[in-house]
Amino acid sequence: MSEPKSAPAEALLSLENISLSFGGLKAVSDVSFDIRKGEIRAIIGPNGAGKTSMLNCINGFYHPQQGRITFKGRTRKSMRPHEAARGGIARTFQNVALFKGMTTLDNIMTGRALRMKRGVLWQLLRAGPALREEIEHRRFCEEIIDFLEIEHIRKTPVGKLPYGLQKRVELGRALAMEPDLLLLDEPMAGMNLEEKQDMSRFILDVNRRDGTTIALIEHDMGVVMDISDRVVVLEYGRKIADGVPADVQGNQKVIDAYLGVPR
């Protein structure tokens, strides 16, 4: 369990009364919570609780019918995905969403796309400023590759990689964006114990070293309780608990949701 922060930091992102439905199906109803600057915030809940829909609302892929999203002090109802990316929100996906025909290095380099400014004509020549820029960003990406220990697959097309490594590459692509808020959707699904330990280490390092705020969805309760600062619990699209791991663990509603109670 990580150390409690000395003073509650300001909220980087807050969600107020978010409701989202597809046709008649309510995916999320009236959920509010916030994510503080610098913390690791876990979102947990049984399958179909609306966790991924929540992340999709945050980075603008879904537009909630009701509610307000405040990010970095700016309040809005919804935004376009690339606006969210520009604002500093990066994410990984439950079913890996890498660019399968491209190499590991190229995948991570796409995370730098927003920061590369040289015009088409310089890129055409691939000389002078464009080449310098390319090399500068290559250096940045190589640091991420070193950090994630994926040097050996640098030039392998990611479609050919095993699942665990793909998850790592995807994290690398998100890190290349140098995000303020990193959304991780089940980063450890389908991994064995060692892979989970590695991934937890990467997540904690990113949080401690770069001060990146992280929101993560995860089913492995051991990992969640170990690495997160605060946990929010969803069930059937509603929030049923919110607090530090110890509180949530003891919450009767949460225990019922996971173990099931006769109703």
Add this chain to the structure above:
Amino acid sequence: MAGFGSFLEVLISGLLAGVLYSLVALGYVLIYKASGVFNYSQGAMVLLAGLALVRALGFFESQGIPYAAALVLALLFAAAVMALTAWIIERFILGPLVNQNELTLFMSTIGAAFILEGVAQMAFGSEVYPLRMFPKDAWILGEAYFPGGILINKLDIWGGVIAAVLVAAIALFFQRTKTGRALRAVADDHLAAQSVGIPISWIWFVVWFAAGLVALAAASVWGTKLGVQFSITFLALKALPVLIIGGFTSVPGAIAGGLIVGAGEKLAEIYLGALIGGGIEYWFAYVLALSVLMVRPQGLFGERLIERI
């Protein structure tokens, strides 16, 4: 009233011509709906079916067989040719390409189109062969109301009847038979369908054979109209806008798309063509289709895809 009379005549002839496009489009829908393959060779299949039909008919008649019997024999012969074609395409082209992406499958059907065009003309000749399966004269209606009346081709009516029968048969096939349901499963996902034990090669043979029969129906009508000749393959290009307006997967869409294209094309040629020059029939249908897609990217009757991640 002359203006309205001629407008009505143009509209009706356009709608009926549109049904004839639908006849060709139905073949595409059938294959796409059932195997997820966009079959460029449908036009070549119409040519092959038409040539087989017209040459067999000529042969049987020259043997002294009465016309009606010769026609039945020729239809059976052409159907057999289409069955053989379906088997060969499944066995040698599509079978080895199971699970490839849409583009590769599409390209392979262009390859198949080349083969079919070459084989058809080598086996059955490459001239223009007149076919007279259906009456080609016209009715004149409503002389009491409009000067000169409205001209309606009997052939177009026949085309409409055939299209209606085909649509009913295809709908029954997809909804009511076990094979039809299996077809829809295969179209969704080749691999998943195989893994639950659907015999994909048999399914593909059935559907290509069915598309071959649709091509035969289209060939009998179009062959009567234009004569059976190589340029009949260009019908494929005429049927594509019909297809995208209706949606690749919708049988009613193919009919509705045909009506829209047929009527739109004829009206545009008469009223718009006067303004910007003749021959706009050549591209009008495509621009119409493009505008429809801008509003509904899946066509009028296509299934809407929900994007997930």
Add this chain to the structure above:
Amino acid sequence: MFYREAGQFKTSYAADMAIFPIRQDRIAMLLLLAFAFAGVPLLAAFHVPPFNSEYLLRAIILPFLILSLAAIGVNVLIGYCGQVSLGSGAFMAIGAYSAYKFNTGIPGLWLPPLPTLASILLGGLMASIAGIVFGIPSLRIKGLYLSVATLAAQFFFDWLFLRVKWFTNYAPSGSVSAPELSFFGLTVASPVEKYLLALTFVCVFALGAKNLARGNLGRQWMAIRDMDIAAELIGIRPLAAKLSAFAVSSFIIGVAGALWAFVYLGSWEPLAFNIDRSLQLLFMVIIGGLGTILGSFLGAAFILLLPIALSQLPAAVGLKISTATITHLEFIIFGSLICFLLIKEPLGFARLWQIGKEKLRLWPFPY
């Protein structure tokens, strides 16, 4: 044995990012370029077979070079950005007719006849603009629907250049002839000169396309191709990425069209750029290899040479077959080979080339 890269260490990112990171490849490429630019003209000048025949340069190598260029353009759009277009022929036509109009002057716009090079490049620019306009639907329409929709461009421009006489300067036959080709005072007329001209264009454009494809823009294209939703979620704007691919692709195709008309055909009519041309280009990039510049060349060579070889084969073997039969046989063999290649190697010749190179690294030891 000859293909070992052991001992070649890269000490800078620039060296690692080179087009040919392996020394042997660099040497081979330099030799090839030297032969193409200096060797071929010299051999032709001294009448060394087979370069003494005008037929080889004019009817085989020249169309190969120009169609390779067009195939590179098509590959940018289809191979790199994943937007399948069946309207490439139309963009070649736009390049050709625009270049013709600029080259002969447009009195209505007070434009005097422009030099050949400027006309060709402006032809590319016009094709590029048309490409952007016809690329706009790609923001809403995806996959096969889009490819069928691009046929709208094909048929519209076919019709436009056939029916609107202004484009052909009111030529009564509908066929137009390119004026004399001159570049900075040099006249290009003989087959060798035309060959060098096309070669220069192809090399410059291939390098430019390669540079774009491996840079930031190219990565954005490929991201859109591989998973457009994920690309949007990491901040790539689909609008900018797709339209830039349409613009670059159509520019290259337009220039190729202008060269095809001016340098190869000399005089032409709209039929030269019909749907068959579009399909031919599509075949080139798919058989050659999607998303590779090398594949564009390999595909162009194959698709162009195959019919020539097929038409000469019966005579060479001594068979007497009627021309109609030969045409039909060509259809059948061409179609069969296409299907065969798609089945055997869906990733195209470029992939085979790569596999061959990897085998060569180990050769002659198979482990």
